[in-house]
Amino acid sequence: MTELSGGPTLVQERRVVTAIPGPKSQELMARKQASVAGGVGTVLPVFARRAGGGVLEDVDGNSFIDFGSGIAVTSVGNSAEAVVRRATEQLNDFTHTCAMVAPYEPYVQVCEELAALTPGDHAKKSALFNSGAEAVENAVKVARAHTGRQAVVVFDHGYHGRTNLTMALTSKNMPYKHSFGPFAPEVYRVPVAYPYRWLTGPENCAEEAAAQAIDQITKQIGADNVAAIIIEPVLGEGGFIVPAKGFLPRIQQFARDNGIVFVADEIQSGFCRTGQWFACEDEGLVPDLITTAKGIAGGLPLAAVTGRAEIMDSAHSGGLGGTYGGNPVACAAAIGSIETMRELDLPAKARRIEEIMKPRLEKIAEQSGVIGEVRGRGAMLAIELVKPGGKEPDPEATAALAKACHQQGLLVLTTGTYGNVVRFLPPLVIGEDLLNEGLDILEDALSGL
Missing domain, CATH: 3.90.1150.10 (Aspartate Aminotransferase, domain 1)
Structure with a gap:
């Protein structure tokens, strides 16, 4: 072959x-x-x-x-024809203008594709960044702007990045957090439904873990103080943990009932990796916000926050962005990568x-x-x-x-x-x-x- x-x-x-x-x-x-x-x-x-x-x-x-794909990045292969062709064509036109200075069509095209591909038929908007950590950090910014709240809830065994805020969100000390603190405040960790290691057995895992998580949020933080709940539908660095069936829907319903932004971190699990376009589709979840990176652009650095238009528009003009965010060559590669995913x-x-x-x-x-x-x-x-x-x-x-x-x-x-x-x-x-x-x-x- x-x-x-x-x-x-x-x-x-x-x-x-x-x-x-x-x-x-x-x-x-x-x-x-x-x-x-x-x-x-x-x-x-x-x-x-x-x-x-x-x-x-x-x-x-x-x-x-x-068996690594650059940590789930090169899902379409390291040199997929459409990725190479589209990125090369864009390189021949220009490498950079900064999307916040002089925007370009590939940025808009990627956001349109994300609106079409991510779960839910509601109006959606996106913002593009360079890395998964940037995407998660900006999801927190958007959720805080939308809710006027500060607290962020994450889960045992979760991984969300290496920046100061995302290190705070990450549960594993070595090698990600050791000696790098202090970390960002207003981050709270609750149990996740890890069937293999749940003390009373996998059959009780979903119900008991959800009850414990919700109880801790309610009593220790206060639901009306929580801006966002962030979880990987399949936990990556924590050990490819698939939460017990029923756990994620219950957590999402709790978020919905309390005006909390539910964020699915699909940075490792997204873009066809789990047999669906996004892992959260397995239980019919429709996140308020979804973060993506890794597999989106066939190896070029690109990340995104995609979500409900009214939530994404909560940040003021100029509040989201970055010099290289949504680089035109990376956007062209993403269009080629998505094209390949569909065709194959x-x-x-x-x-x-x-x-x-x-x-x-x-x-x-x-x-x-x-x-x-x-x-x-x-x-x-x-x-x-x-x-x-x-x-x-x-x-x-x-x-x-x-x-x-x-x-x-x-x-x-x-x-x-x-x-x-x-x-x-x-x-x-x-x-x-x-x-x-x-x-x-x-x-x-x-x-x-």
């Missing part, structure tokens, strides 16, 4: 021709360590040369099966990936004795590793498993509040042969732990 792209076709095969990392990557890593801040970490110790379809090729000629029916591709991967993962889990749960939807899947005989997280085995996969030419990512989850985010255009080969590598690596 090959992928048409802006450059030479990239053969869709795994190929390990040197030790990992190879000599050229080692040389580049030495240069990185000498010139790049130590806080910028590296998952896979190789340097990319080309990528596309379902593979990533490094500077030494090794070709890795990609990538929601269906994501569902097909689940059909292939989830049964294999469940079979591997039965045989391994160290996988506590297989979970996720579409092409957003994960395994949680635990010590044999219980549910104690095993981050050491998780790290060892990821490293073993890397050595054999499979790029996987770890995640989770306890550092014990391996997540799978293959490009939605990956070939089924590569999916199965990657699962073979994972199975072999697990047997060697």
Whole structure:
């Protein structure tokens, strides 16, 4: 299988021709360590040369099966034809004017697409930014302007970014918050319905978690002080947690009953990743605001806040924006990315990936004795590793498993509040042969732990 792209076709095969990392990557890593801040970490110790379809090729000629998609960014592939073509055409016209100085049609087109694609048939408007953290931060600004309130409610295991406010919203200390405080005030955290780790069992999880969350909001904060409730419909960095059915609708209804802006953070789960355009569609949720980034533009930096027109218009003129927000090249790429998603029916591709991967993962889990749960939807899947005989997280085995996969030419990512989850985010255009080969590598690596 090959992928048409802006450059030479990239053969869709795994190929390990040197030790990992190879000599050229080692040389580049030495240069990185000498010139790049130590806080910028590296998952896979190789340097990319080309990528596309379902593979990533490094500077030494090794070709890795990609189960990461740049953290759910390159869902349409790293060099999708429509993305490359539209971005190139825009580059030839102009790279920047600043949308707040001299606007341009691609910005408007992206906002029109977002209005059409996001859940609900109400009037919608959008504002464009550069990153997911910016989108979340601006959603908070809009909610506060709309409600005249200050408090923001988030959930255990949630992740929302690395800026000061979004670090406050994020629940995990290392590596996201440690030593970086103090953080923004008026942020409150409540329980989430995490079925695998709910003490009274998954069957009670949705009802009890919602009741506890609502009780804490009511008694500790006061519902009439809350501007926004923000939640990921599938929690990403927390470990690909799928909240128990019924939890999200109940939280949304509570928000609606109390004049609170309900914000769905779809930065990792959006744009076909879970088998629907947006993960919140699974239970029929229609958020007041939805934040997007990652998969929106095929790898170029773009993010958005989309929501009810009357809420989005609450901010005063000039209150939203940024010098690079909605860059024209990124907007052109987003138009190409959405075009690709439609033409290839990538929601269906994501569902097909689940059909292939989830049964294999469940079979591997039965045989391994160290996988506590297989979970996720579409092409957003994960395994949680635990010590044999219980549910104690095993981050050491998780790290060892990821490293073993890397050595054999499979790029996987770890995640989770306890550092014990391996997540799978293959490009939605990956070939089924590569999916199965990657699962073979994972199975072999697990047997060697």
